[in-house]
Amino acid sequence: MRRGDTLCFEKAPVIRAFAAVGGKREGRGPLRRGFDRLYTDNYLGQPSWEKAEQALQSSCLEQLLQKAGLGPGGVDLVFAGDLQSQCTASSYAMRGLDAPFAGLYGACSTMAEALGLAACMAWAGLGQQILALTSSHFCAAERQFRTPLDYGGKRTPTAQWTATAAGGCLVSPAGQGVRIKAVTFGRVRDYGVKDISNMGAAMAPAAIQTLLHFFADTGARAAQFDGLYTGDLGRVGSRLLAKLAEKEGLELPLHRDCGCLLYGEGPESIGAGGSGAGCSASVLAAHILPRLLSGQEKRVLFMATGSLMSQTTFLQKESIPCIAHLVELESPLNGVKEEEE
């Protein structure tokens, strides 16, 4: 059922299985135990960073199918995306999977976009096993969006660190697993930020917009949720989100950011936190979904934000259009507990 910008599923599709794989730095971060596979060599035995990202996504796909007990022939549709221009990491990885494929580009918001679309398709009965899968690779992204690593450039303190990670979910119309209750696809917002080293600031207005839409559409209040996870606003963007929320009279005490969670506050902490299409995807699969499955959290909002510029528009000094997609997730134990009480 549609309410404003929000699509509410009366019969909620479920995330039947999920998987996360990561690289070296992710393997030293606080979420390392949640990953299904971690690589210590970020080349993954490949000759280039771009091929390494394809391998990373293929590896995640393999883990996911294995956990779901599904053969490659069992997949009805794949929504996949990444940061490489023309979405190549996904397209090349999909050579290895003989299944219908729709490539997506939503920058760091891609996982929420893919999950939202997968949920819509599953709800509509257009597929039984629908995959949502995204990846990113630090070294490939640096080459594309900043400077090649060989150049040895120094990074600014507000720059986020593109995660070398991939995450995926298998969505089905019914069954056991975390339920997808609602999806709000975001609207593009552009407040004139031009600095690609400060994307958190660019994305915060899009994030608050989507959040306000969701609350207005559903009548829900922030206090009804156990967590609000944003995908990659980083530390700088998170502070801005809190400020913007305050202005709107919204309190978000349970807000956490995937970019900050992935590397934590310890020795792996990075100036502004992590980012990239693989960041929110892997945090979702390595941290958020396990917590929902175990009932530690009952209802959460997963909102991934994306900066939708390209290297060309950046060089032409265009500002950064941003978007935020929101997915409401519910623990399979949510209803159960209420009945007990």
Place this chain on the structure above:
Amino acid sequence: MNFVWAFLVGGAICVVGQLLLDLTSLTPARILVLYVVSGVVLSALGWYGPLAEFAGAGATVPLIGFGHLLAQGVLESVERLGLLGAFTGGFSAASAGICGSLTAGVLAALLFKSRDQN
């Protein structure tokens, strides 16, 4: 004492670069260009020569020193060749540095593979 001054002057020049990186949104490439161009200007004004004499490699090795070298090369060539010297002088003076860095670049690319910063 020569070493101390070379260290202090060279270090100070690098500190300025670091501050530009940390406090402004200038990209590294822009700072490099800024350094070379300011070296040319300072040298043309006759201010950098005395510093280079005083601090030696501390002033000639950082990128400003490269701009200084370009400017001095042009001045010398103009004296010998006239206007044509304005076109040839910079590269003649810097040829050793440019060829050296190109050769080093090719060798490094052949022998090594880039790694991540993790």
